[in-house]
Amino acid sequence: MFKNTFSFDGRIRRTEYCISFIIMLIFRVSIELFTESNEPAIIMVLLVLLIPMMWFTLAQGAKRCHDLGKSGWWVIVPFYGLWLLFAEGEAGQNRYGSNPKLVSDGISAG
Template identity: 35%
Template sequence: MDWYLAVLKNYVGFSGRARRTEFWMYTLFNSLATLVLYVAGMAIDTMVPYFLYSVATFLPSLAVAFRRLHDTGRPAWWLLLGFVPFVGGIILIVFLASEGQEEANRYGANPKAVPAA
């Protein structure tokens, strides 16, 4: 849960790098919250909470994906690969699941080497 809250606190932090754990833990909690709100919305016949949550988490989700790609040494433009049917999403998942660069790159120091705050 700490990873999820850390991403929400840094909701417009598009620069820097994000560890795999940060990205995937945020994605897990975000997906679970989205699923719960969707099912609850279907049960009470209103999707307003689901849509509000989706809009509220759009920027943090985009920012953490940017930082995750930066950790692998790729610019954020690679996110556009997700629009390519079939293979684009698969390639993007592989990039997001890849280990980050050990050394510092043009986006900053290795987040594994930086002590947690």
């Protein structure tokens, strides 16, 4: 789990996507809480951290789209990320790679 987190290649399971979603949600709430203080230094640090967190979120979403056999571009559709939390991935290998469920369970996907 959590290999190549900033890469847009491959597929991930719902579990990894859900954990990624929770991490980003916690980060977003933290930003909201800390930016209320109006401290320029804190706001600047959080904005700098926001860029890699957004990349992380988009990459994880794209890989989850790949698990469904869809293009990673679907991740930019509003509320599609919520669907990704519940949708079952394609069984077996697809054009984006091996089934992450089989790979993580130690079963050969070939």
